[in-house]
Amino acid sequence: MLRSSAVSLALGYIALGITALVLFAAPLWYAWQVTIQEGRIEILQVDAQRLAEVFRREGADGVRSFIDARVRMQIASERILLLTDESLHPLSGNLPVWPPDVPLVPGNYKVRMELGDQSTQMALVHVATLGNYHLLVGRDNALFAPLQTRFWYGLAAGIAVLSIAGLLIGLITRRALMSRVHSIRQTVSAIIHGDLKHRLPTHLNDDELNTLSRTINGMLEQIELLVHGVRNVSNSIAHDLRTPLAELRSRLEELALIRPSPEETFAEVDGAVADVDRVIRIFDALLRLAEIDAGMRRSGFVPLDISDLTANAVEFYAPAAELENIDLAAHSDGALTVSGDPVLLAQALSNLIDNALKYAPENGAINVTVRNRFDGSVEVSVSDNGPGISDSEKSKVMERFYRGDASRGTPGVGLGLSLAQAVAKLHGSTLELSDQNPGLRVAFLLPLEEPQTPAHAAVPQKSAAAEEAAPATLASG
Amino acid sequence: MKILLVEDNERVTQFVVKGLQEAGHTVDHAGNGRDGMFLAASEPYDVIIMDRMLPGEIDGLAIIEVLRKAGKRTPILILSALSEVDDRIRGLRSGGDDYLTKPFAFGELLARLDALHRRAEGINTEAPLSVGDLHMDPLTRKVTRGSRPIALQPREFKLLEYLMRHAGQVVTRTMLLENVWDYHFDPQTNVVDVHISKLRQKIDAEFERPLLRTVRNAGYTVTADE
Numbered sequence: 001m002l003r004s005s006a007v008s009l010a011l012g013y014i015a016l017g018i019t020a021l022v023l024f025a026a027p028l029w030y031a032w033q034v035t036i037q038e039g040r041i042e043i044l045q046v047d048a049q050r051l052a053e054v055f056r057r058e059g060a061d062g063v064r065s066f067i068d069a070r071v072r073m074q075i076a077s078e079r080i081l082l083l084t085d086e087s088l089h090p091l092s093g094n095l096p097v098w099p100p101d102v103p104l105v106p107g108n109y110k111v112r113m114e115l116g117d118q119s120t121q122m123a124l125v126h127v128a129t130l131g132n133y134h135l136l137v138g139r140d141n142a143l144f145a146p147l148q149t150r151f152w153y154g155l156a157a158g159i160a161v162l163s164i165a166g167l168l169i170g171l172i173t174r175r176a177l178m179s180r181v182h183s184i185r186q187t188v189s190a191i192i193h194g195d196l197k198h199r200l201p202t203h204l205n206d207d208e209l210n211t212l213s214r215t216i217n218g219m220l221e222q223i224e225l226l227v228h229g230v231r232n233v234s235n236s237i238a239h240d241l242r243t244p245l246a247e248l249r250s251r252l253e254e255l256a257l258i259r260p261s262p263e264e265t266f267a268e269v270d271g272a273v274a275d276v277d278r279v280i281r282i283f284d285a286l287l288r289l290a291e292i293d294a295g296m297r298r299s300g301f302v303p304l305d306i307s308d309l310t311a312n313a314v315e316f317y318a319p320a321a322e323l324e325n326i327d328l329a330a331h332s333d334g335a336l337t338v339s340g341d342p343v344l345l346a347q348a349l350s351n352l353i354d355n356a357l358k359y360a361p362e363n364g365a366i367n368v369t370v371r372n373r374f375d376g377s378v379e380v381s382v383s384d385n386g387p388g389i390s391d392s393e394k395s396k397v398m399e400r401f402y403r404g405d406a407s408r409g410t411p412g413v414g415l416g417l418s419l420a421q422a423v424a425k426l427h428g429s430t431l432e433l434s435d436q437n438p439g440l441r442v443a444f445l446l447p448l449e450e451p452q453t454p455a456h457a458a459v460p461q462k463s464a465a466a467e468e469a470a471p472a473t474l475a476s477g
Numbered sequence: 478m479k480i481l482l483v484e485d486n487e488r489v490t491q492f493v494v495k496g497l498q499e500a501g502h503t504v505d506h507a508g509n510g511r512d513g514m515f516l517a518a519s520e521p522y523d524v525i526i527m528d529r530m531l532p533g534e535i536d537g538l539a540i541i542e543v544l545r546k547a548g549k550r551t552p553i554l555i556l557s558a559l560s561e562v563d564d565r566i567r568g569l570r571s572g573g574d575d576y577l578t579k580p581f582a583f584g585e586l587l588a589r590l591d592a593l594h595r596r597a598e599g600i601n602t603e604a605p606l607s608v609g610d611l612h613m614d615p616l617t618r619k620v621t622r623g624s625r626p627i628a629l630q631p632r633e634f635k636l637l638e639y640l641m642r643h644a645g646q647v648v649t650r651t652m653l654l655e656n657v658w659d660y661h662f663d664p665q666t667n668v669v670d671v672h673i674s675k676l677r678q679k680i681d682a683e684f685e686r687p688l689l690r691t692v693r694n695a696g697y698t699v700t701a702d703e
Contacts, residue, residue, distance in 0.1 A: 140608065147637070269693065273582075280580055284578075284663060286662075288560075288662070300562060315632060316632075316672075319671040319672050319675045320666070320667075320668050320671045342661065344562075347660075347662040350660070350664050354666055389580070
């Protein structure tokens, strides 16, 4: 229980309270003691002086009668008076004998002595010598004892109240905290056991725990979303990898069973290798997607001319488009330097163009456009005049492995748009699908490199890089 | 070629050693980093195939770094199961000359080893290239077959130049993508084949003997041999 934060906090506060109380009481106590002591000694001295005055005026007898009168007047033995002769024989006063602890030297002493019927008490005494006589003037400290006791009791009571109240508050707080922590723990253990739908209980007020609970709920929301995504992806992977793996398996099993002629066997082995290659291709695409999604590729961002990159991608696909009589053209607003990952952007563009090529009709047209929007961003779009995508399908096509009805029978694994979307996201944008009537237009934005840099400044840089790269490429021969 | 294979996986080792020996190469094998380092530093090899992740204290990249610091210039091909772009960059930065991701096709490995070996022999990038009656002058960028000039677009020129520099060798589609287009991804479709067939139209169509040939399950080669 001492480990409970509420209790240890309460204990800390109690200790602090006691320390404060003691710090407050100690000087008070000290001041009281010193002041009272000094005051008393002063009174005793004045008393002794008055007696000395009497002695000087009226001699020892005068003092004796004065003391007697004083003793008689006193009801309580508050004041102690004793006059003895040289041999300490008491002459007058309310003490039967000279207290053994009190020396005969003039001065102030604090001694323990027998006072009448009472037991030993602390007394403050002043000793003076009047001629051959010894005078003792004293005061019983016991008079102030109740006050002192009350002071100590007060202090003790204060400490007690502080401690008990503190502990109680600590325990109550602990109970309240424990009950809330308990409910949080229950929720969390339900989540640990796999039920991600649970949320922490929250109240309307805005205390610390509630704020924390809300934050955790937000986190749970995100986790649920991610887990859901991962589940979807793994289902899709399982589905998409199973097909080629099943084909591969049956191919090999059949081979082992029927043991055909070597020529046939070789053909089957080639087919098996092709199956494996398909699996590997899906794997690579998924790994690339995961890599982009993890956001780790930001390190690969460099200033690049997006118009140049686009023109290259279009040039790369030009012969393929030509073969299908599709008019593939690149349009751009001149050199535009953006910050991006050249490898991923090239891959995303290649996927988009590849997609467009699949859906554009014979004698169709595909336009790849790079447009400066003059708001610090560049729009890259790929549009075709194919069948387009219905609104209901638009959200689905971004999903991994989704393949529209129109794509049946075309090569590909259904990751092209997801990958382009992931790349767009990495560059702070998102893939936008719109209708061309007919056809599909896919666009995304890229942030323009600092506008103050003139766009043409990037061109020599780029061509220098290209020149550098060219011999390296040739040198690999 | 005398080749060193540093690889700990037995299946991969068996597959690579057998294949390389069948292709007429001499192969030494080291199963861990320490042996690999020792052999690579003490024996003269034409090419080293280095697995990236090795048992023992030393991994492939560390060996490459040590060899390069010691002044060894033997071309090194890194084999790795790590396929991320950054891994590739790190591998090449450590001093490797090429990077091949597992799993790989044997033809791809062989073609890349040939390319590395030829690169190490040193080439004159300005000297004219010839394969049979096909001639190319990299300086004037003129291409002729027999006496007939052939007009090529810049990318076609680059493609043909790469193929001719590797005349007699198999060049894979991936190698063409990486070296001609600088594309380090798989475009999923047969775009490279389309480029090749277009090039073939220009250099081979009207001639009796085709120079640009398809190697089944591997890639392409430019050769004047029968």
